[in-house]
Amino acid sequence: EIVMTQSPGTVSVSPGERATLSCRASQSVSSNLAWYQQKPGQAPRLLIYDASTRATGIPARFSGSGSGTEFTLTISSLQSEDFAIYYCQQYNNWPPAKTFGQGTKLEIK
Amino acid sequence: QVQLQESGPRLGKPSGTLSLTCGVSGGSISSNNWWTWIRQPPGRGLEWIGEIHHSGNTNNNPSLTSRVTISVDKSKNQFSLKLTSVTAADTAVYYCARSQLNSASGSGSYMDVWGKGTTVTVSS
Numbered sequence: 732e733i734v735m736t737q738s739p740g741t742v743s744v745s746p747g748e749r750a751t752l753s754c755r756a757s758q759s760v761s762s763n764l765a766w767y768q769q770k771p772g773q774a775p776r777l778l779i780y781d782a783s784t785r786a787t788g789i790p791a792r793f794s795g796s797g798s799g800t801e802f803t804l805t806i807s808s809l810q811s812e813d814f815a816i817y818y819c820q821q822y823n824n825w826p827p828a829k830t831f832g833q834g835t836k837l838e839i840k
Numbered sequence: 841q842v843q844l845q846e847s848g849p850r851l852g853k854p855s856g857t858l859s860l861t862c863g864v865s866g867g868s869i870s871s872n873n874w875w876t877w878i879r880q881p882p883g884r885g886l887e888w889i890g891e892i893h894h895s896g897n898t899n900n901n902p903s904l905t906s907r908v909t910i911s912v913d914k915s916k917n918q919f920s921l922k923l924t925s926v927t928a929a930d931t932a933v934y935y936c937a938r939s940q941l942n943s944a945s946g947s948g949s950y951m952d953v954w955g956k957g958t959t960v961t962v963s964s
Contacts, residue, residue, distance in 0.1 A: 732902060763942070765950035767886075774935055774954040775886065786952060818886055824945040827899040829876075829888040 733757055733821050737832035743840040746809050752835045754802040754819035763822045766795055766804045769834075770815045778817075779804065806837075814839050842867035844936050844955035852930075852962045858923040862936030862955060869912060870894040874939040874948030875919045877910060879932040880957075887932075891939055891948045892919055899947050926962045933957040 734757040744750045754764070762782040767775035777786040779795035782802060792807045806813055819832040848860035862875070869875065877889040890900035892910045900908050909922040923930060935957045939948030 763949065767951075769886075774957050775951075776954070777950060777952045780940075780950040780952075820886075820888075820950065822939075822942055822947075822949040824942065826902075827945065827947040828901055829891075829948070831886040831888065834885045 732826070732828060733760060733823055733830050735819055735821055735830050735832035737817075737819060737835045739835060740833070741836045741838060743838050744809055745840045746811060748809055748840075750806045750809055750813075750837055752804040752806075752817050752837070754797075754804070754832050756800045756802075756821055756823075758823075759799045760821040760823040762798045763824065764795075764797070764802050765820045765822065766793075767818045767820065768813075768815045769818065775818060809837075811839075813837065842938060842953050844938065844953060846934060846936050846955045846958040848958065848960070850958065850960060852926050852960060854927055854962060854964055856926055856962075858921070858926050858930060858960055858962070860921045860934055860936075860958065860960070861918050862920070863916075863918045864938075865917070869917045869919065870914055872941050874941065875912065876937045876939045876948060876951055877921045878935045878937060878951070879930075880935070881929075881932045889921065889923075889934075893948075928962050931960065931962050933959050 764782045766779040769775040783795045874891040876891040912919045936955045937951035938953040942949035
């Protein structure tokens with residue numbers, strides 16, 4: 732099983748500032764990585780796939796980077812609606828089982 | 841646009857079987873996507889349960905595979921989850937989702953459409 736580790740567990744950032752969230756895979760997943768945003772009581776929402784491609788309707792302030800085992804989600808100029816929990820998920824070619832990171836909570840400073 | 845809706849009993853008994861269905865509307869389950877189940881225990885993170893293609897091919901979480909059956913009913917445009925021998929640890933919000941095809945592997949990849957989720961509690 733590919734283990735995904737996110738850091739930090741919680742990050743506090745002020746509105747208007749930049750947030751940088753990290754995700755590490757226990758083995759290379761190439762660019763087969765997605766990021767999701769989840770707000771309380773809601774289903775997750777796809778933000779980024781293939782490590783750096785924004786999903787439909789996702790604002791340009793969200794960007795993803797990385798490949799192999801190290802990935803980053805950057806949110807520039809945080810808006811109030813961005814405070815949520817963020818998960819990374821790998822979908823490597825093999826094994827076919829997908830795994831999520833444990834999540835990073837982005838809270839208002 | 842495609843929408844997904846989970847349905848099934850909200851309460852299950854220990855050692856029993858949890859059965860959920862996900863109805864697909866606005867699109868065909870026979871499209872070239874995979875259809876996925878994910879769960880989230882209270883206050884915890886997301887756990888991928890498994891996925892199915894309309895061809896009937898499945899992939900499951902190795903930690904759950906002995907208890908999980910995912911099936912598809914093309915006539916009803918829906919897919920289902922059965923989880924046997926449930927315990928309190930299976931209490932969670934269960935989501936169904938559409939996964940895009942990973943063209944390199946032929947299995948699913950990222951989940952771009954999600955249902956709202958249904959809360960299932962296992963308790964005697």
